[in-house]
Every structure is written in structure tokens, then in C-alpha cells.
Amino acid sequence: MAGAARDELSAADTGRRAVEAVWRIESARIVGALARYTGDFPLAEDVASEALAEALVAWPRDGVPRDPVAWLLHVGRLRAVDAFRRRSGRDARYAALGRELPEGGAHAGAAPALPDDPDVLWDPDRIDDDRLALLFVACHPVLPREARLALTLRVVGGLTSEQVAAALLVPVPTVQARITRAKKTLAAAGVRFEVPPAAERAERLGSVLNVVYVLFTEGSSASTGDSWIRLDLAHEAVRLARVLVRLVPDEPEAQGLLALLELTAARFPARTGPDGEPVLLADQDRRRWDRSAIRRGRAALARARAAGRGLGPYGLQAAIAEQHDLAPSVPGTDWARIVELYGALARVAPSPVVDLNRAVAVSQASGPAAALPLVDALADAGALRGTYLVPSVRGELLARLGRTDEARAELLRAATLCGNARERAVLERKAADLRDA
Amino acid sequence: MAKYMLIMRGTDEGVAAFRELDVREVIAAMGRYNESMMQAGVLVGGEGLSDADEGAVVDFSAETPVVTDGPYGETKELFNGFWILDVPTRDDAVEWAKRAPLHGAGNKIEVRRVNGPEDFPQDDEWIQKEAVWREQLGTN
Numbered sequence: 001m002a003g004a005a006r007d008e009l010s011a012a013d014t015g016r017r018a019v020e021a022v023w024r025i026e027s028a029r030i031v032g033a034l035a036r037y038t039g040d041f042p043l044a045e046d047v048a049s050e051a052l053a054e055a056l057v058a059w060p061r062d063g064v065p066r067d068p069v070a071w072l073l074h075v076g077r078l079r080a081v082d083a084f085r086r087r088s089g090r091d092a093r094y095a096a097l098g099r100e101l102p103e104g105g106a107h108a109g110a111a112p113a114l115p116d117d118p119d120v121l122w123d124p125d126r127i128d129d130d131r132l133a134l135l136f137v138a139c140h141p142v143l144p145r146e147a148r149l150a151l152t153l154r155v156v157g158g159l160t161s162e163q164v165a166a167a168l169l170v171p172v173p174t175v176q177a178r179i180t181r182a183k184k185t186l187a188a189a190g191v192r193f194e195v196p197p198a199a200e201r202a203e204r205l206g207s208v209l210n211v212v213y214v215l216f217t218e219g220s221s222a223s224t225g226d227s228w229i230r231l232d233l234a235h236e237a238v239r240l241a242r243v244l245v246r247l248v249p250d251e252p253e254a255q256g257l258l259a260l261l262e263l264t265a266a267r268f269p270a271r272t273g274p275d276g277e278p279v280l281l282a283d284q285d286r287r288r289w290d291r292s293a294i295r296r297g298r299a300a301l302a303r304a305r306a307a308g309r310g311l312g313p314y315g316l317q318a319a320i321a322e323q324h325d326l327a328p329s330v331p332g333t334d335w336a337r338i339v340e341l342y343g344a345l346a347r348v349a350p351s352p353v354v355d356l357n358r359a360v361a362v363s364q365a366s367g368p369a370a371a372l373p374l375v376d377a378l379a380d381a382g383a384l385r386g387t388y389l390v391p392s393v394r395g396e397l398l399a400r401l402g403r404t405d406e407a408r409a410e411l412l413r414a415a416t417l418c419g420n421a422r423e424r425a426v427l428e429r430k431a432a433d434l435r436d437a
Numbered sequence: 438m439a440k441y442m443l444i445m446r447g448t449d450e451g452v453a454a455f456r457e458l459d460v461r462e463v464i465a466a467m468g469r470y471n472e473s474m475m476q477a478g479v480l481v482g483g484e485g486l487s488d489a490d491e492g493a494v495v496d497f498s499a500e501t502p503v504v505t506d507g508p509y510g511e512t513k514e515l516f517n518g519f520w521i522l523d524v525p526t527r528d529d530a531v532e533w534a535k536r537a538p539l540h541g542a543g544n545k546i547e548v549r550r551v552n553g554p555e556d557f558p559q560d561d562e563w564i565q566k567e568a569v570w571r572e573q574l575g576t577n
Contacts, residue, residue, distance in 0.1 A: 021528035232525055242478030269554055287568030288554050291575050
């Protein structure tokens with residue numbers, strides 16, 4: 001009996017995992033096709049979610065259907081028809097009450113705009129357009145950042161709400177609430193399911209690139225949470241960037257973003273030690289870097305450069321990552337080139353963090369004496385005030401210049417400003433080492 | 438994320454069934470399949486192999502290896518090509534395998550995870566050498 005129960009459990013587990021895998025592969029096509037035919041993205045997301053929920057019950061019980069995608073699409077379509085009927089009924093009741101109907105009344109009494117033949121939904125020529133429209137809607141600037149991340153993972157990445165919650169380190173009900181609110185916001189703003197017109201396209205694409213970038217950085221900064229889940233998030237962002245460059249191959253910044261993510265992710269295998277502790281760039285075993293990821297990243301960067309319009313902020317960061325990836329060691333890195341690239345980045349995307357990184361690169365290229373005035377200027381300007389970044393770099397430079405007392409004071413000041421216990425310990429140890437010296 | 442290899446295998450019967458089909462249609466079906474994996478951002482490598490009658494098998498059953506020219510009549514299944522996918526789970530790799538445009542008796546796809554650095558002792562001298570070779574070859 002116990003064995004039979006276990007078999008049932010494992011069959012249920014297999015069924016659930018099969019549903020999830022199909023969903024990861026097909027959700028964008030399913031939601032996209034339903035959104036195009038209903039003209040209503042929030043509705044499409046609702047009914048696709050219902051279809052997924054039904055599959056999670058039915059497939060583990062009855063087995064995976066022969067054509068799982070057709071099954072999901074069929075159920076989604078039926079639920080959309082139900083929704084149209086409910087709306088029509090509701091609209092009719094409202095009409096009977098003599099109330100004015102806002103927009104949406106156009107649907108009242110009308111037949112749903114869904115074709116009867118599910119095959120019609122599979123227009124291969126529209127898949128790319130649907131997927132792109134889906135990305136633009138999920139990353140719409142009218143949505144708060146958190147909603148964009150959750151919606152993108154859910155409808156474009158094909159993660160279940162549970163997986164989105166695990167990836168973003170928030171409870172499942174929070175994810176569900178964010179998605180529900182996001183759909184209401186999109187509906188209220190009258191956002192259409194379409195690839196935006198040329199006039200809006202640059203800004204809207206910027207938002208899509210930003211969402212993919214933020215997902216990657218959330219995933220790759222393993223300071224909190226279960227690290228493997230976070231790495232999955234970073235890899236999902238790389239996959240989304242690959243999807244994106246297929247959709248907008250002529251956008252150099254999309255290529256630049258893909259390049260940045262591939263070239264950064266290439267170092268992941270060497271970034272954690274045997275016990276999961278972080279390993280700094282200088283101490284990484286560079287032989288563990290993912291050479292094929294470096295090759296893919298460099299190919300994307302070459303495509304970004306080939307557009308001939310100069311690299312944008314993502315492309316320039318990718319070019320910096322490329323220099324690190326190509327270098328045999330920290331001293332063997334072309335720091336002069338990196339200084340130039342940070343200079344270019346500071347021109348197109350000025351930020352005190354970029355200036356500080358440039359100063360660090362200057363210290364590697366030309367020594368601490370050349371870099372100190374740059375850091376002093378940042379400190380005098382009050383840049384990054386309240387963070388440990390400027391004093392920690394200043395402390396390092398002063399230490400290398402032999403100005404030990406000043407160095408120690410800066411490092412201790414940095415330690416008091418540092419919120420992360422592990423990094424604080426590193427700063428305190430450096431300060432203590434100076435005392436011993 | 439892990440790398441999985443989808444290995445195309447077929448018996449003589451399966452391979453023969455493919456020869457019956459229109460070459461252009463086979464190429465188009467494979468092209469659409471490969472494109473769908475590119476669109477999904479999961480395809481990172483792959484090759485198809487030429488006919489087994491151009492190949493050879495080296496058999497270690499005897500003390501001295503015995504070489505047999507293709508198409509090696511006694512072999513039950515031939516390895517005909519592979520894809521390498523970058524996907525989060527084995528289930529995803531299996532789902533992609535199910536979508537391959539293969540049909541008929543004797544045609545199969547085997548799904549195998551590709552070993553990564555975590556699968557080997559990193560202090561081994563030969564494993565360290567291999568890492569250098571990979572750098573030279575540009576693979577991982």
C-alpha cells in the first residue's frame with residue numbers, strides 16, 4: 001500500500017513537473033495568442049492561468065495529453081468564452097438598471113472574437129509579434145517595477161506563481177496580488193496588446209531592457225536567499241535576453257544587454273567557493289569560466305558594435321566585462337582600456353558609481369596616486385554620501401600609498417556605513433591588518 | 438540551469454524511413470524546430486552527422502581493437518546528431534525532445550545532462566589541464 005501510495009505521489013509529481021515544463025516553453029505563445037484574439041491582455045493572462053491551474057490538477061490525475069499545448073489553448077479559449085458570456089450578462093444587467101456603461105460596453109451581447117478552430121490561433125508568422133507585444137505589455141512603464149518583474153517572469157518566462165515567488169524572494173500571495181493589480185492597472189490605462197508605435201518604441205524598449213537587466217542583477221547578487229534559486233533567476237534573465245535579441249535583432253542595446261549578461265554569467269562557475277562563499281574576481285580560478293558563454297557574449301557585442309552607432313550603456317558595460325573575461329589575471333588585465341570604457345560610460349550614463357569604478361580602474365592602470373584625486377573629488381562633491389563605497393575605495397588607495405593612519409580611519413568609517421555583515425567584517429579586518437603592519 | 442544533450446538515435450529502419458521523405462521537407466521541419474529553440478533562447482549547440490556508411494566503428498571486445506567500416510550491419514542503433522540545450526530542468530529538455538520532427542519506429546532521442554566542472558574533483562591534475570584545453574577550444 002505504502003509503495004502504491006508512493007507511486008501515486010511520484011506520478012503526481014511527474015505530472016506536475018511536466019505541466020511546468022510545458023508551461024515554461026509555451027506560456028508566451030498561449031498568452032500571446034489569446035491576447036491577440038481577445039484584444040485583452042489581462043483577460044488572456046487570467047484565462048491562461050486558469051488553464052494552467054486546471055492542467056496542474058488534470059494531468060497528474062489523467063496523464064499528460066497527447067498534444068499538451070492544444071489542450072492548454074483549448075481550455076484557455078473555453079474560459080475566455082465563459083468570461084465574455086459573464087461580461088455580456090453583467091453588462092446586460094447593468095443596462096437593465098439604466099446605468100451608463102463605461103468602455104467595454106462594446107462587448108455587450110457581441111459574440112466573443114475567438115475563432116472556433118484552435119489551429120487558427122497558431123499562426124506561426126505571428127508568434128514573434130505576440131511574444132514581443134507580450135514583453136512590451138509586461139514591462140509597460142505604467143506598472144511599478146515589482147509588477148513588471150513578476151509579470152515578465154510569469155507570462156514571458158513561463159514561471160508559475162510559486163516559482164516567481166521563489167525567484168523574487170517574496171511570498172506567493174504577494175506575487176498573485178502584484179499580478180492582479182498589474183492587470184487592473186493595464187486595463188485602467190487602456191494599454192493595448194501591440195508592439196508600440198515607432199514614436200514610443202525607444203522608451204518602451206528601454207523599459208524592457210531594464211526589466212531583464214534588473215532580473216539578472218537580482219539573481220546574480222547572491223547576498224540574500226537560497227543561492228541556487230537566485231542563479232536560476234540570473235539564467236532566466238539570460239534566456240529572456242536571448243529571446244529579446246531574436247525579436248529585435250537591429251537594436252544594438254538589446255545585443256549589448258545580452259552581451260553583458262552572457263559575459264557576466266560566464267564567471268558564475270568560479271564565483272562561489274566549495275562552501276558557497278563568494279570568491280572575489282582577483283581570486284577566481286579563471287579556468288572555470290564558461291568559455292562558450294564568453295564566445296556568445298562576444299558575438300553579441302560584435303553585433304552591437306556592427307550597428308555603427310557607438311555602444312550604449314549596456315554595450316559599454318559589456319565591453320568592460322569582455323576585458324575582464326579575456327584577461328589572464330587581474331594584473332594582466334588591460335586596465336587602460338577599461339579606464340577608457342568607464343570614461344565613455346560616464347559620458348552616456350553619468351553616475352557617481354561609474355566615476356568611482358573608473359577611479360578604481362585608474363588605480364590599477366596608473367597607480368593609487370593617480371586615482372586618489374578622482375576619489376577625493378567624489379568625496380568633496382558628497383557623491384554616494386551615506387554609503388561605504390567612497391571611504392572603502394579611499395581607504396584602499398591611502399593604504400597602498402602608505403598613509404596608514406588615514407587609511408585605517410577611512411576603512412573603519414566604511415565599516416560603520418556598510419550594511420552587509422560579511423563585507424563589514426572584510427573592511428574591519430583590513431583596518432586591523434593596517435594596525436599590525 | 439544545466440546543459441542537456443538531446444541525442445538523435447535511430448535504427449536502420451528508422452533511418453531508412455527518413456530517406457523516404459522529401460529532403461526539402463525534412464530540412465524545413467528541422468529548421469523550424471531549431472528556430473523554435475533559438476526563439477526560446479535555449480539552443481546553445483548541435484551538429485548532425487553524415488551517413489554511417491562513411492563512418493567506422495572501433496570495437497574493443499577482443500584484445501586488439503577491431504575496426505569495422507560503416508554501416509556496420511550488427512549495430513542496432515546509430516547516433517545521428519545532437520543538440521545542446523541550456524534549460525533549468527531535465528523536464529524542459531524532455532519537453533523539447535518531444536517536439537523534434539522525428540517520426541516512426543526506430544527513431545529515438547536520448548536526453549542526457551552534460552557534465553559541468555562541479556561533477557569532477559577540481560584538484561585533479563588532468564581536470565585542471567582540461568580546463569585549460571577548454572579555454573583554448575572556446576568550449577565549456
